[in-house]
Amino acid sequence: MIVEDDAVVAQLISCVLCRHGYQTTCVENGPDALAKWDELGGFDLVFFDMVMPRGMTGTELATILLQKKPDLPIILATGYSEELMQDSAPKQLLAHCTLMLKPYDIGKLLRRLRQLLEVSPQAISSDDHAAEPLIPPS
Numbered sequence: 359m360i361v362e363d364d365a366v367v368a369q370l371i372s373c374v375l376c377r378h379g380y381q382t383t384c385v386e387n388g389p390d391a392l393a394k395w396d397e398l399g400g401f402d403l404v405f406f407d408m409v410m411p412r413g414m415t416g417t418e419l420a421t422i423l424l425q426k427k428p429d430l431p432i433i434l435a436t437g438y439s440e441e442l443m444q445d446s447a448p449k450q451l452l453a454h455c456t457l458m459l460k461p462y463d464i465g466k467l468l469r470r471l472r473q474l475l476e477v478s479p480q481a482i483s484s485d486d487h488a489a490e491p492l493i494p495p496s
Contacts, residue, residue, distance in 0.1 A: 360384045361391045361406035361419065371405070374464050380471065388414030392422060403431040403474055424454055431474035433458050433467075 360375075362368035363386050372382040383401070385391050387410050395401065404423055408416035420432050432455040456470055 359391060359394060359401040359404045361386070361388065361404065361410065363387060363407075363411050371467070374468075375471070378468055387412040388416075388419040391419060395423065395426065400427055401430075403433070403471065405433040406435065408434055408436040420455055428454075430454075432456065433470060433474070435460055435462070 360368055360371055360382055362371065362384065365386075368384040368386075372384050375382050383394060383398070385394050388406075389412055391404070391406065404419075406416055406419060410416060410419070416434050416436075420434065423430055423432065434455045435458045437460045456474060458467065458470065
């Protein structure tokens, strides 16, 4: 599941992931993510920003999702430095999440997904190292 309030960024990420064999579901915010989780019975991985609209932070969403599925792979995207994230987010939470700094490139995102989902390298096409557009900070 992709949680992203910028429709263009969500569509870009979703299209690239679908092109590489992943199925995606996009929602705009934390409350919508929780509703979609309950509706569909969960996801294999969740990707979202630390800063989201509608009053729920990435930290809050991650905490709730990890209560529902403690081994859930989570990728937290942030425009802040990793050091600042280490200081602001609970260490116990960060131990269960993968941080991805913005701007990030699609090749790195695909490699992280493959690592977190433990998918064989053949599941991702060999051009995952090719230059893909960078995702701009939101």
